[in-house]
Structures are given as structure tokens and as C-alpha cells.
Amino acid sequence: MSDGRFIDEEHGILAGEASHQRVRQSQDFPLTPRDETYPHTPTVVESDPTYYDKPVIKQAVWIWSVPAYLYVGGAGGAAMTLGAMAQVAGGWHLRPLVHRCRWIGATGGALSSILLVYDLGRPERFVYMLRVFRPTSPMSIGSWVLTFFGASAGAAAVFSRSGGFLGAVGDMAGLAGGFFGMPLAGYTSVLLSNSAIPVWQEARRSMPFLFIGSAISAAAAILNLFPLRKREARAVSTFAVLGGLLEIAGAAGVERETGAVPQVGRPLNHGVPGTIWKAAKILSTGGLILSMVPKKSRTMRRITGVLGTLGSLCVRFAVFHAGKQSAADPRATFRQQRARLS
Template identity: 35%
Template sequence: MSTMNTTGTVPDAGRATTPRGFASYYGRPVLKPPAWKPLHIGGYLYLGGLAGASSVFAAGGQVTSRPGLARAGKVAALAGITLSMVALVEDLGRPGRFLNMLRVFKLTSPMSVGSWLLAGYGPLVGLSAFADLTGRLPLLGKAACYGSAVLGPAVTTYTAVLISDTAVPAWHEGHREMPFLFAGSATATAAGAALIAAPAAESAPARRAALFGTALELAAGRLMRHRMGMIAEPYHQGRAGALTLAGEVLAAAGAVGAVLSTRSRRATVLSGAALMAAAACTRFGVFAAGTASAADPKYTVVPQRALIDRMGE
């Protein structure tokens, strides 16, 4: 087993191939693993994606005179953003910590931008759903629906920027494809929710979106892991590997089912559930892979040594 010497170098870094191939001062990891709770932040990543993409579905249903599809999107968006905020506050410890993040606005901070984005998006979603469900304030409700749809794509993908803007290897090295992965999985899960809740006569856009979202999710995920090289190992191992594989299988099954289940309500609902479960597996798999990569010094040291070697050539 190689050990870090007093100069801070790892002499055998290039030959290490196992998770136990590196040690650091006093046996501590090179990086401090994320302190976020998997259930809370994994749920936050998933539910925020559901909310943002569902707002786009709601606006599309409203524009095309599909009231059932519009209502399904509005309710899903409200449920998603509410539960997402609950998960975030639970991880922060108390609501005041979220409010403290609104004291400043900093464009260079994904956390700051995201906090203000959620603060503006949440009320729009709430007003849109309230107007639809009660029949009150219809004009304001329609305007709020379109406003939330404008912010929806940013709500869907800003968490990808947030986690990629860290030193965690399995997140940071995927910064190019991560927003597309999150956008695809969010589109698919919002389509799944629409397939479950919207009338069959209005579900054609959701079926097409399920196919598009799944294709984007699978393509972005495969491209990201291929480009990352050895840093992608955590996505293929342990809990993260199982979740990633389950997400791909469920997404493919859900998309195929969405296209073929036009005559069966039960099959449509099962397809929608598969799509929603697939997106959850994808988000929790990304979180688990990041945690695993931060805990193993190999994923930090080997790429840095390789970069130094290339610069020295």
C-alpha cells in the first residue's frame, strides 16, 4: 500500500488500482466526503427535477387546451417543489438557514442563484395550482403557470451545476453532461407523473416527452461516464452502480411502455411509475457515486498526477 510522504506526494499513485491503494496523512481522506444526508439531498435533487419539468408540461397543456394535462403538471410541480423544500430544510436543520441564503445574491455561486430561483419559483407554482383547483383568480393563475414554466428548466438543471461546482470527483468531472442528464431524467419523470394523472385522451405529449427524456438521460449518462474514464468507476460499483443500472433499465422499460400502452390504462400507469422510479434511481445513484469518489483518495490523486505528467512532457 502506498503512503503519502512528508513532501505531500504519492509516489506509487500511478500503479494503484484498488479503492485501498492510497492513504493520506493520519489515514484521513484527501477530500472531506459530502456532509449532506443521502435521503434528504438525493430527494431534493429528484423532486426539484420533477417540479421544474412538470411546470413546462402544465404550460403546454394550458396552451394546447388540455386541461387535464395542465392540472396534472401543476399539481405535480407543487408537490415536487414543496417536498423538495422540505428535504432541503431538513438537511439544513432549520428554515432560517435557507432564509439566510437570501440575504445576498451572487451570480458566481450556484447555491445563491438556486436559492433565489426557488424563492421566486415556489410562489408561482402555488398560485398556478391554487387557481386551477379552486377556479379563483384564473388570469393570475394562467400568468403564474407561464412564469413557472419559464423558470422550470433552470429549476430542473441548476442542481446539476450545484453539485458539479464542488471538488467531489464523480460530480465535478461530469460537469459537461450532468445538466443534460438531469434535464433528461426530469423530463422523463414529469412525463411519468403526467401519464399517471392525466386523462388518456390528453397524454400524447407526455408519451413523446417520455421517449425524448429517456433518450437524453441514457445518452448523457453513458457519454459522461465514458468521458470520465477511471473516475466513473463509482458509477459502476456498489450501491451507486446498482442504482445507476436500475435507473437505466427502468427508464428504458418505462419509455417503451409509454409508447406502446396507448390502449391500456393499467399499462400506462405502470409505465409512468417506472419512469418516475428510474429518475429517482438516477439521482440517488449520482449522489452515491459522488460520496464514494470523495471517500477514496485514488479518484483525486491519480487524475492530478496524470495532469502533472502531461504538463511535464
């Protein structure tokens, strides 16, 4: 009766298309006028029209767990790929590194699923992600990649110290996990750019390099927080340097691509996302410089690891929030599309 539909159930049946929408009780609705009303005389400005400065497109409804997943999934994927490579070409010297990478991959896979399910509007239906395979949807592709990745990384980690048949199964799973780690570390950038959000859409060519670079940095940073033998430390340092270079090149590419139309690139220079983006660049550069120092002490490696972790986290949160801001700005959408038309 009082749920906002104002239908008296004695006289009406709830049978419409939206009749099973879960809604709040009507007393919860704000019945007082909003504080924020459109502040000007409602007249359209001819030169630069918008509809009362209202957004054209909708903001992403995603919460913090999505950028957190971008980081966790990326780190897990890159670690698994490094682990598989060390398994194949590293010999027994790097065997402890292989095990560590597998556990990082398995933990990343499990944590990723939890973060993603947590963000769903109907978490109990998470398994519907595997109802279909839709090649036009990066999220559908990603769901399958994460499923195979999680299963193989999990098996690889559990059997990492087994011998005989189970050890062989673990090694096979390690290779599979390394294979699926590559798309896992990169598809999230396609997921974001495959949207109507101007800043994400315009960054579509460079964002994969930023995200994979950031994923490598993140994986190397986590490894740097653990005790490593000399040869392992050398491998991790090289991984961190290469990842850091890719990350910084990717960030420059994103700035260049989104900067072509100033209103589109604006969120990366202004406000909260702009600040996080600046912090990301400083932290990642710091991490890269420290990674280049040869023969680091344990403490130095830990500092490098902390910088790399924070840098990678900041990259993901900056890109995520830049997208939210971009969606709220109608001029970003209009100018992006007008630039395309002219």
C-alpha cells in the same frame, strides 16, 4: 466543565472563536481506541503515494433528503414547463393536463423546500439563503429559482380553476412557473459538479442532460399514474419518450466523461452506487420502451409510470452516492488532477 473543552467556568471564560460550538458532553466521547487502525507499517509508497489512504477532500455531509430533492425538484420543474406549454399551445383539450401539471409543480416546490430545510444543520436559519445573491454559487442561484418557482407554481395551482381576473393571474403564474421550471430542473447538476468531488466535477458537461432528461421522465411518469384522456395520454407519452432519450444519452455522456480517468468513474461501476446506477439504466430503458408503445391501456400506463419514477429516483441516488464514494478515494482526486497536469 466536562463538555470536551475542559474549561472550568469558575476560572475561565468562554470567549474564543469556537467557544459557542455546540458540543457533546465529554463522557460521550469514545475514550477507547478505535478498532480500525492503519493496518500497515506506516511507510509511504513511492510510486503511488497517498497519506495512509486517507481521503484528501471531505465527503458531502448531505443526507437522503438531498437526492430526494433532486428528484422532486426536477419532476416539479419539468411538469410546470409542460403545463405552461400546454397552456399556450394546447387549447381547451389539454386544459385538465395544465391543471394537473400545476398541482404537480406546486407540490414539488413545497416538498422541495421541506426536504432542503430538513437537511440544513441549522434549519431555523433557512431564510438566510435569501440574504444575498451570489452568482458563483449554484446553490444561491437555485435558492432564488426555487423561491420564484414555488411562489408562481403555488399561485398557478390555486387559481387554476378560477375565472376572470384570478384566472388571468393563475395563467400568468403558470407561465412564470414554466419559465422557472427550466432552470429548476437543470441547475442541480451544476450544483453537484461545482465541487471538488472528482466524479461530479468531471461529469459537468453531460450531467445537465442526464438530470433534465431524468426530470422529464419523472414528470411524465407521475402524470402516467393519473387517469388521462386520449390526447393528454399522447402528449405525456411523447414527453416521456423525449425525456427518456435525453436521460439515456446523458447517462452515456456521464459514463464517457468520468471514464476518461478510470479511478474517477469507478464509483459508477463498483459497490452500492454502481448497482443503483445499473438499476437506473435498466429501469429508464424499460420505461422508455414502454412509453414508445402506442395506445396503452390504463394498466400499461401505470407500469410505465412506476418504471419511470423508479428510474429517475435511481439516477439521482446513484449520482449522489457515487460522489460520496469518490470523495472518500484519495486516488480519484490525485489521478484526476495528475491527468489534468500531464
